[in-house]
Amino acid sequence: MRPPVLSAPPCRSRDRQLLRTGYACGSAPWSWCQSWMWSAQVCCDTLGERAHAGNIWEVRAAASAHMTLSISSLLLFLVLGSQKAVSQSSAPLECNDWGESSDGAVQILDGQSGFLSCPLFSHPSVYNYSSSQNTGHNLFWFRVQEGDIEQPITYSTRLSKDRDRLWLQPANASDTGQYICMLRKNTSCCKIAMRLTVLRAEDVPRENRCAPAVAMTPTPEEIPFQQGKLLVCPGALEASKMADSPPTVTWTFLGRNSKDCRQFPLTSPERQLKGPSLQVHIMNKFFQGLYFCSVQYQRKGRTLNFTRAINVSAVTSPNLPKFPKILQPTKDYVFSLKQDEEARLICNALFPHLNSPWEIWWTIDGKTVEQLKDPRFSKTASKVKEDHGDRTEQSVLLIQDFQAEDLRREFNCSVKNNIGNETIRAQLKLEASLPSLELGCGLGVILFLMLLLFIIYHVFWLELLLIYRSWFGTDERHTDDKEFDVYISYARNSEEEQFVLSTLRSVLENELGYSVCIFDRDSLPGGTITDETLSFVARSRRLLVVISPGYASRGSQALLELKAGISGMALGGHLRVILVQYRPVKRQAWVRELRRARVALALVRWQGDKSKELTSRFWKRLRVELPLQRQSGGKDVGLMRLSSQNSTSSQTGLISQTSKSPLDVYNYAA
Structure with missing residues (x-):
C-alpha cells in the first residue's frame, strides 16, 4: 500500500531567517551547504517563500562558479533566477x-x-x-x-x-x-x-559464557531433516566487497541442549567448512542451535571485525504431505453445551511446515464472525505448539447465552494453506441440566443433620446409650444364676467407706434398684473370710472397686477382693470389674494387679457436688457399666430390693422366718 503523501514540514525559524537574510555558506563544505539549501527550500515551500529560497540557491551557485562576474551581470542573473523560482513555486514538493x-x-x-x-x-x-x-x-x-x-x-x-x-x-x-x-x-x-x-x-546477554557476544538478532535458518544447506555468514559478502583482501571467517556452534561451544572444523563429516561458509550435509535434530560466525578483514590499513549469529532449526521434510488437518473436532465428536451459559467450540488444526500462508476460521451459517456482526459471537486464536515447523493452531468460537435455537445453526471449522483445505461441521447437543439448587439444598440439609447428630451424640452419648440399652439390651438376670448385681470393694476405716455406705450403696439399692453385696454387711459371722469373699465375688455380676490411696495394701481384704474379681473376669468372663475413683490417686500408687488390668477396666470419676444428682454424668456413666435393670413392674423392683434387704436383716435377726411365700415377700416389700 502506498504511504500517505504528506506536505513538507513547517519551516524551522532558523531556516526561514537564514534564507531571508541571504545566508552565505562561507567556509562550510559545499556538499553540506547544498543539502541544507535543498532541505530549507522544501521546508519553506508551503509558506510561499520558495521564490526567495530559489533566488538564494541560484545566487550561491553562481557565486561559487563565477566569482569574477560583474555586478550588473549578477543583478541580471538574480532577476532571471527569481522569475524561474516563481514559476517553479506553483508545483509544491511532495x-x-x-x-x-x-x-x-x-x-x-x-x-x-x-x-x-x-x-x-x-x-x-x-x-x-x-x-x-x-x-x-x-x-x-x-x-x-x-x-x-x-x-x-x-x-x-x-x-x-x-x-x-x-x-x-x-x-x-x-x-x-x-x-x-x-x-x-x-x-x-x-x-x-x-x-x-x-x-x-x-552489556550483551549471552546464551552461554563460551558464546561470543552478538548485538544483532540471530538470523533464522531452517533446514529439512536428512537434507543439507550452505550457511553463509550474514554481512560477509558485503564485507568482502569493501575489504582489501578476502576476509577470514571463524565458525562456532552452540547446541540447544549443550553447555559447551564447539569450534569448526569438527571431526564429523556431516558439517564441514566450505571456504568462508559452512556446509551442513545431512541435517538432524542434534545440529539445531546457534552458529556464530566471526568475520575479520582488512580495509585501508585497518583490521575490522564483526560477529553474527544464525539460529538453525530442523523442519520436516518437504516430501511429506502438506495438507492441513483438523484434529478437533472429529466427524463423530459432539459438543455438549448448557443452555443460557457461554459455549466454547474449540477447533485444533495441524499445519505442516510449508512456506505458505495458512488460515483457520469458524463460520456460522456460512458467515464468518466478522460478517455475522452478532455481539453474541466472538473468537480467539492461539498457537498450541510447534514441532519442527509443524504448527498446531487453535481457534475458539465463543457463544454467549447459548439457546436451543442455536442447535439449528450450522457451525463449521475450516482450515487452508496453498496445498489444500478442509472443513468439518460441529455437532452440538444440549447437556441435561442437573437440579443444582435442589441438589445443593438437599446436600446442605443432609450435612446439617449429620452435624447436628454428631453434636447430639457427642453431648448426649451416655443418654443415647442408656436408651439403646433399655430398648435392645439383654437382662443378665435371665441368662445367669448370679445372686447380686454389684459387689462393692473399698478400703476399710477410710473416708471412702462413708462414701460407699451412705451414698453409693443407698443410690444403687434405693434409687436404681440394684442388688448390692457388701462383705461387712452381708457375710455371716463365724465363716472363713477367704471363702466368703470368693463366694460373694463369684455370685456377683459386677465388682465395683472404689480406689483410694490406701486401697489394696498387702494382706488386706480389698486386695483379696480385687484379685478374686480380676481372676473371675479373666477366666469366666461373666464378671466385670468397674473402677470408681473417689479422690484423685496417682497411677504410681496403684498396686501391680490394678495397673496391669487398667487397660481393660472402665474408670468412673466422682466429681464431688457435681456428681450428687442422679442425673449427673457419674451416675449415667456408672449405669452404662452396670447390668441392665428393666423396671417393667413394681413387683420386680420390690423383689430386687427385698433380696438386698434380706441379706442385711439376716445378720441383725430381723428375719424370723427363712421360708416365705412369694406373695408375702411382695407384700413386705410394698
Whole structure:
C-alpha cells in the first residue's frame, strides 16, 4: 500500500531567517551547504517563500562558479533566477514521511563493523533501490542532532554508503542516536527514521559464557531433516566487497541442549567448512542451535571485525504431505453445551511446515464472525505448539447465552494453506441440566443433620446409650444364676467407706434398684473370710472397686477382693470389674494387679457436688457399666430390693422366718 503523501514540514525559524537574510555558506563544505539549501527550500515551500529560497540557491551557485562576474551581470542573473523560482513555486514538493521504523533499534557492538539498512527498501513492491536510481532518485543519510536538527552525514573512511546501507567501520559509542534515510529527486521525496544503539560487549546477554557476544538478532535458518544447506555468514559478502583482501571467517556452534561451544572444523563429516561458509550435509535434530560466525578483514590499513549469529532449526521434510488437518473436532465428536451459559467450540488444526500462508476460521451459517456482526459471537486464536515447523493452531468460537435455537445453526471449522483445505461441521447437543439448587439444598440439609447428630451424640452419648440399652439390651438376670448385681470393694476405716455406705450403696439399692453385696454387711459371722469373699465375688455380676490411696495394701481384704474379681473376669468372663475413683490417686500408687488390668477396666470419676444428682454424668456413666435393670413392674423392683434387704436383716435377726411365700415377700416389700 502506498504511504500517505504528506506536505513538507513547517519551516524551522532558523531556516526561514537564514534564507531571508541571504545566508552565505562561507567556509562550510559545499556538499553540506547544498543539502541544507535543498532541505530549507522544501521546508519553506508551503509558506510561499520558495521564490526567495530559489533566488538564494541560484545566487550561491553562481557565486561559487563565477566569482569574477560583474555586478550588473549578477543583478541580471538574480532577476532571471527569481522569475524561474516563481514559476517553479506553483508545483509544491511532495514528501512522504514514514516516521520511525517499527523494526526497532539496530544494535552494533562497540568496536565492530556494522551497517544501517534503509527501511524504505524493506518492501520492494513499494520502493526498489535499482528502480529508484533509474527514475532519478538519490538516497541521502542524515543524523538527528539535539533540537531535531537533521545533520547530513559526512562520508569518510569510517562512515561510507554502499547502495541502501550506511556502513560504520567500526562503530563507537558516540554513534548512538537517530538516523534518517531520504530518497529524493527535484519534485518528490520520502524519508524514514531509525534508531542505532551501540552496545558494549559486557552489556550483551549471552546464551552461554563460551558464546561470543552478538548485538544483532540471530538470523533464522531452517533446514529439512536428512537434507543439507550452505550457511553463509550474514554481512560477509558485503564485507568482502569493501575489504582489501578476502576476509577470514571463524565458525562456532552452540547446541540447544549443550553447555559447551564447539569450534569448526569438527571431526564429523556431516558439517564441514566450505571456504568462508559452512556446509551442513545431512541435517538432524542434534545440529539445531546457534552458529556464530566471526568475520575479520582488512580495509585501508585497518583490521575490522564483526560477529553474527544464525539460529538453525530442523523442519520436516518437504516430501511429506502438506495438507492441513483438523484434529478437533472429529466427524463423530459432539459438543455438549448448557443452555443460557457461554459455549466454547474449540477447533485444533495441524499445519505442516510449508512456506505458505495458512488460515483457520469458524463460520456460522456460512458467515464468518466478522460478517455475522452478532455481539453474541466472538473468537480467539492461539498457537498450541510447534514441532519442527509443524504448527498446531487453535481457534475458539465463543457463544454467549447459548439457546436451543442455536442447535439449528450450522457451525463449521475450516482450515487452508496453498496445498489444500478442509472443513468439518460441529455437532452440538444440549447437556441435561442437573437440579443444582435442589441438589445443593438437599446436600446442605443432609450435612446439617449429620452435624447436628454428631453434636447430639457427642453431648448426649451416655443418654443415647442408656436408651439403646433399655430398648435392645439383654437382662443378665435371665441368662445367669448370679445372686447380686454389684459387689462393692473399698478400703476399710477410710473416708471412702462413708462414701460407699451412705451414698453409693443407698443410690444403687434405693434409687436404681440394684442388688448390692457388701462383705461387712452381708457375710455371716463365724465363716472363713477367704471363702466368703470368693463366694460373694463369684455370685456377683459386677465388682465395683472404689480406689483410694490406701486401697489394696498387702494382706488386706480389698486386695483379696480385687484379685478374686480380676481372676473371675479373666477366666469366666461373666464378671466385670468397674473402677470408681473417689479422690484423685496417682497411677504410681496403684498396686501391680490394678495397673496391669487398667487397660481393660472402665474408670468412673466422682466429681464431688457435681456428681450428687442422679442425673449427673457419674451416675449415667456408672449405669452404662452396670447390668441392665428393666423396671417393667413394681413387683420386680420390690423383689430386687427385698433380696438386698434380706441379706442385711439376716445378720441383725430381723428375719424370723427363712421360708416365705412369694406373695408375702411382695407384700413386705410394698
